[in-house]
Amino acid sequence: MNVEKALEKLKEEGFKYTDKRMDMLQLFSDESRxxxxxxxxxxxxxxxxxxxxxxxxxxxxxxxxLGILETTELAGxxxxxxxxxxxxxxxxxxxxxxxxxxHIHQCPMDSSSMTTEGFKVVGHKFEIYGYCDKCEAQTF
Amino acid sequence: MNVEKALEKLKEEGFKYTDKRMDMLQLFSDESRxxxxxxxxxxxxxxxxxxxxxxxxxxxxxxxxLGILETTELAGxxxxxxxxxxxxxxxxxxxxxxxxxxHIHQCPMDSSSMTTEGFKVVGHKFEIYGYCDKCEAQTF
DNA sequence: GTTGCTGCAAAACATTTGCATGCAC
DNA sequence: GTGCATGCAAATGTTTTGCAGCAAC
Numbered sequence: 551m552n553v554e555k556a557l558e559k560l561k562e563e564g565f566k567y568t569d570k571r572m573d574m575l576q577l578f579s580d581e582s583r584x585x586x587x588x589x590x591x592x593x594x595x596x597x598x599x600x601x602x603x604x605x606x607x608x609x610x611x612x613x614x615x616l617g618i619l620e621t622t623e624l625a626g627x628x629x630x631x632x633x634x635x636x637x638x639x640x641x642x643x644x645x646x647x648x649x650x651x652x653h654i655h656q657c658p659m660d661s662s663s664m665t666t667e668g669f670k671v672v673g674h675k676f677e678i679y680g681y682c683d684k685c686e687a688q689t690f
Numbered sequence: 691m692n693v694e695k696a697l698e699k700l701k702e703e704g705f706k707y708t709d710k711r712m713d714m715l716q717l718f719s720d721e722s723r724x725x726x727x728x729x730x731x732x733x734x735x736x737x738x739x740x741x742x743x744x745x746x747x748x749x750x751x752x753x754x755x756l757g758i759l760e761t762t763e764l765a766g767x768x769x770x771x772x773x774x775x776x777x778x779x780x781x782x783x784x785x786x787x788x789x790x791x792x793h794i795h796q797c798p799m800d801s802s803s804m805t806t807e808g809f810k811v812v813g814h815k816f817e818i819y820g821y822c823d824k825c826e827a828q829t830f
Numbered sequence: 831g832t833t834g835c836t837g838c839a840a841a842a843c844a845t846t847t848g849c850a851t852g853c854a855c
Numbered sequence: 856g857t858g859c860a861t862g863c864a865a866a867t868g869t870t871t872t873g874c875a876g877c878a879a880c
């Protein structure tokens with residue numbers, strides 16, 4: 551995903567371009583890591599003094615619905631990042647400090663010995679948590 | 691984990707036996723599935739008319755700290771269940787409707803091809819979500 | 831009697847919604 | 856001008872905390 555594709559998607563679906571939306575998309579493009587709503591507010595509050603959580607939440611929600619952002623939940627907080635790619639299923643190793651990620655291309659669901667009898671499976675979550683070298687160095 | 695072992699653990703650590711704690715432990719023993727704080731309140735409110743979330747949350751938190759309960763977070767809610775066993779690392783397949791679980795004995799972290807360079811790994815989560823046969827039948 | 835346990839009330843925190851105004855198209 | 860977008864304020868839902876009284880030991 552990138553800003554151009556995201557804007558296309560917005561237009562396709564009949565949503566409008568606004569400065570705030572563009573800046574939010576640019577932020578996710580620049581950062582390329584998981585961000586919480588408060589991170590987005592923090593990043594944009596200087597430019598938009600009146601910017602409120604309402605708008606951020608509404609747009610985060612819209613972007614996820616459109617497949618522009620992917621989400622996860624960490625420590626009770628919803629976090630968002632640019633969708634990595636729409637065509638390849640993958641998982642993430644996530645830095646608990648800064649949200650930086652690393653792809654994991656293996657999916658445990660591919661294992662032939664995975665048994666799910668008695669359940670109708672609708673999804674799964676596989677994430678590895680840790681600290682990236684940078685955050686690890688700063689913290690300790 | 692079972693009620694007896696949980697009570698031992700409580701006594702070991704100098705915590706007291708109270709009716710509410712015993713009933714909470716018995717509930718987790720009987721149910722053997724993930725429950726949210728509100729589920730616990732729902733189950734015990736008839737017996738204890740004045741029972742409040744404070745007590746439930748405090749005890750849930752205490753039980754987790756002592757390793758009596760294991761936790762997960764689903765749709766922004768913390769959920770708790772009796773620890774399955776302390777000696778065998780495993781994951782769960784979870785019913786999104788009722789919290790019922792099925793063990794998954796495979797752990798993707800065991801894979802030798804898992805690459806985590808650039809990160810200090812501190813944990814991981816692997817869960818499969820779905821609907822158990824019972825809930826599936828009732829819903830559709 | 832000491833110490834932990836509980837209820838009450840209030841607060842904290844992330845998130846959502848109603849409504850009136852404002853802006854993109 | 857129409858309809859989506861935004862800000863404000865208020866509400867929601869879950870979880871936490873201070874404090875005073877109560878119960879387990």
